[in-house]
Amino acid sequence: MSGDPSETVLGAPVLGAGELADQPLSWPVLRREVMARGRITTMVDEQVRTPEGDTITRQYLLHPGxxxxxxxxxxxxxxxxxxxxxxxxxxxxxxxxxxxxxxxxxxxxxxxxxxxxxxxxxxxxxxxxxxxxxxxxxxxxxxxxxxxxxxxxxxxxxxxxxxxxxxxxxxxxxxxxxxxxxxxxxxxxxxxxxxxxxxxxxxxxxxxxxxxxxxxxxxxxxxxx
Structure with a gap:
């Protein structure tokens, strides 16, 4: 291995301190269906378009935090x-x-x-x-x-x-x-x-x-x- 800090065993880039943050991002939602409503949470089923143009389905809970x-x-x-x-x-x-x-x-x-x-x-x-x-x-x-x-x-x-x-x-x-x-x-x-x-x-x-x-x-x- 060389002494270059940009080179790693995995070949992955090393993020700097200023890059260590989750990124807000929202893929397009093509359809949403409410599957069930509870006292606290609501379950939804969504069709989502990926950046590659595929359509995927994801089910998750809405929650007030x-x-x-x-x-x-x-x-x-x-x-x-x-x-x-x-x-x-x-x-x-x-x-x-x-x-x-x-x-x-x-x-x-x-x-x-x-x-x-x-x-x-x-x-x-x-x-x-x-x-x-x-x-x-x-x-x-x-x-x-x-x-x-x-x-x-x-x-x-x-x-x-x-x-x-x-x-x-x-x-x-x-x-x-x-x-x-x-x-x-x-x-x-x-x-x-x-x-x-x-x-x-x-x-x-x-x-x-x-x-x-x-x-x-x-x-x-x-x-x-």
Whole structure:
């Protein structure tokens, strides 16, 4: 091998730092059929034209999106809830989280509401931790995970009613280092927990200075079809 950094074992180009970004793109939709409507999601079947001129069919779920909160206390313990999730038949360790299903609600306000509803906590320091598509091959769901620090107790918002799986949900604390180990060992599998915990561990190394402000733009939400 030569010393040219543009040459790789795979023969693939090496992207520069400024090129490391997902690209907004939409192939033409020739037909859309609504197959089923649920309480939260809608399944659609679409015929899509590829750049080569072929027609392919894709089925996926429309979803309002969600926010999650990694709430970190002064002893570097993470606030988690244990909640039963019927599709996977597990009681999962999860960060407080919820749907973006309140009309015109600011994303940060939604995260603050979920933290108060599920953990009866508020925070004085909010940052954007990480954004993600949860399962981009099967749903349009996008999620923003916040880091919340300087925690203090609050009452649940007026009108909030605990129901369904949340009746069996409890709040627990876990040291960040132990959670990182549990994620890497495959014992904690909720996608918001996995992404949020690992991102928190990385961000902690520079004192969270590299994190975006809580009101940072979220372009994915603006480009939703």
């Amino acid at each position: 969600a926010v999650g909160v990694i709430a970190l206390d002064e002893q570097e313990r993470v606030v988690l809830v244990r909640q039963y999730r019927h599709p996977v038949r597990h009681r999962l360790l999860e960060p407080p989280a919820g749907l973006l299903d309140v009309a015109e609600e600011d994303w940060l306000v939604g995260a603050q509401r979920e933290l108060a509803e599920e953990a009866e906590l508020a925070a004085r320091d909010w940052r954007v931790l990480v954004d993600q598509f949860v399962s981009p091959g099967s749903t349009e769901e996008s999620v923003r995970i916040y880091l919340a620090r300087d925690l203090h107790p609050v009452d649940r918002p007026d009108g909030f009613v605990v129901e369904g799986e949340e009746l069996d949900m409890d709040v627990v604390l876990a040291p960040l280092a132990d959670l990182v180990a549990a994620v890497l060992a495959g014992r904690v599998q909720n996608p918001l927990a996995v992404a949020g915990v690992l991102a928190t561990e990385v961000a902690r190394r520079d004192g969270f200075a590299s994190l975006r402000p809580a009101d940072a733009p979220w372009p994915v939400r603006d480009s939703r079809p």
